[in-house]
Amino acid sequence: MQGLIEKISDLCEQNLYACYQCGKCSGGCPSVRQMDILPNEVIRLLQTRKVDDALNCSTIWICATCFTCTVRCPRGIDLARVMESLRQIHLRKNVDHVKIREISEEQITKLPQIALVANFRKQTA
Amino acid sequence: MKIPYYPGCTLKTTAKNFESSAIAALRALDVELVELKRWNCCGTVYSLASDDLIHKLAPIRNLIRVKEEGGARVLTLCSMCYNTLRQANMFFEKDKEASEKMNQFMDREVDYEGDVEVLHILKFLKDEIGFDNISKKVKNTLGELKIAPYYGCLLLRPSEIAIDNPENPSLLEDLFHSLGIYTVDFPYKNECCGAYQTVNQIDLIADRTHTMISLARGCGANIMVTSCPLCQFNLETRQENLKEKYADFVEMPVLYFTQILGAALGVSKKDLRFDLNHFNPGALIYGK
Numbered sequence: 001m002q003g004l005i006e007k008i009s010d011l012c013e014q015n016l017y018a019c020y021q022c023g024k025c026s027g028g029c030p031s032v033r034q035m036d037i038l039p040n041e042v043i044r045l046l047q048t049r050k051v052d053d054a055l056n057c058s059t060i061w062i063c064a065t066c067f068t069c070t071v072r073c074p075r076g077i078d079l080a081r082v083m084e085s086l087r088q089i090h091l092r093k094n095v096d097h098v099k100i101r102e103i104s105e106e107q108i109t110k111l112p113q114i115a116l117v118a119n120f121r122k123q124t125a
Numbered sequence: 126m127k128i129p130y131y132p133g134c135t136l137k138t139t140a141k142n143f144e145s146s147a148i149a150a151l152r153a154l155d156v157e158l159v160e161l162k163r164w165n166c167c168g169t170v171y172s173l174a175s176d177d178l179i180h181k182l183a184p185i186r187n188l189i190r191v192k193e194e195g196g197a198r199v200l201t202l203c204s205m206c207y208n209t210l211r212q213a214n215m216f217f218e219k220d221k222e223a224s225e226k227m228n229q230f231m232d233r234e235v236d237y238e239g240d241v242e243v244l245h246i247l248k249f250l251k252d253e254i255g256f257d258n259i260s261k262k263v264k265n266t267l268g269e270l271k272i273a274p275y276y277g278c279l280l281l282r283p284s285e286i287a288i289d290n291p292e293n294p295s296l297l298e299d300l301f302h303s304l305g306i307y308t309v310d311f312p313y314k315n316e317c318c319g320a321y322q323t324v325n326q327i328d329l330i331a332d333r334t335h336t337m338i339s340l341a342r343g344c345g346a347n348i349m350v351t352s353c354p355l356c357q358f359n360l361e362t363r364q365e366n367l368k369e370k371y372a373d374f375v376e377m378p379v380l381y382f383t384q385i386l387g388a389a390l391g392v393s394k395k396d397l398r399f400d401l402n403h404f405n406p407g408a409l410i411y412g413k
Binding site: 010011012013030031034062064065066067068070071078080081084085088098102103107110111112113114115116117118119121122123 | 133135138139140166168169172174175180203278281282283284292319320322323324325327329333354355358362
């Protein structure tokens, strides 16, 4: 699994081992209640080389890149980039997380473009 | 004063009320927005993966358009456009090797050097017009309004591009106070609305909207104000089914701050376009 951890570190350009698990990212995350594991747990899984668990959580897809954790991390870790790198590992296998065909025509007509473009940028291959 | 203006896609479609009210309000302050002759989508979210240079090109191309037209700076209204253009500039300044590679890739474009200044309208109003000067031009006192100011994420984070203190911004409050309008202390003013999750997780967004609007109501607000077309959509349009789920829920209009600014400066109703809002706030603004 060493290769994948290195790939993730390269994509996010963050020192995952700098995290000392204070939990401030999870404390301030506005989406934390919907996540199956906490943002700081994602980092902990990567530190302990449980890459599959980190890749298969709902947390990385619930994160909307609001940068609250990034601004607050006392260790200077840009957690938004860590989440992005985990999403990228999936998306680069050409697997979409959002099924575009399942979005209703009513919603497609109503939604602002920035919602659609941003969603597809973050959640489709 | 004339200033180059990058609108972005949404200002031409679902946020026409934002563009129209901003242009009219700035006109009342003797500022003319000069729209770029050519522009493309900014990409909406800045690509965060280190090797993903291709998705970092879109905002840079817009900044090159500004240079082509002889501009040294560009003004944006939309928070997402502001964020991507600023982050693109930041990346260009920091990573010289990657920026060289990107310039080589765009070989038909003039080289970009990270030198076009990106301004958000709120910061422009504060620094270059001055809230004191704005207050001298107020024509209507909007005494009925109790505003919950909502900044969202992308004007404040990451902190390098913030237009104000990321944890406790006050630009909107300061602007409204200069217009003689009351604002409430709204603790969720810099929380995320859920952003693009609104496409495939409507319930999640509706629940968050319920929390935000209820809290704003509890703080004494009767209207919410924002600067982002995505926040505006989530916080206003996603209220549509909340009354069925929560019997005691009271709906609240969510406006662009330029609609309020325009109304205070005496801009005509046809430019403020309240008809495009999900809830018409007319009575709150002009009385019954």
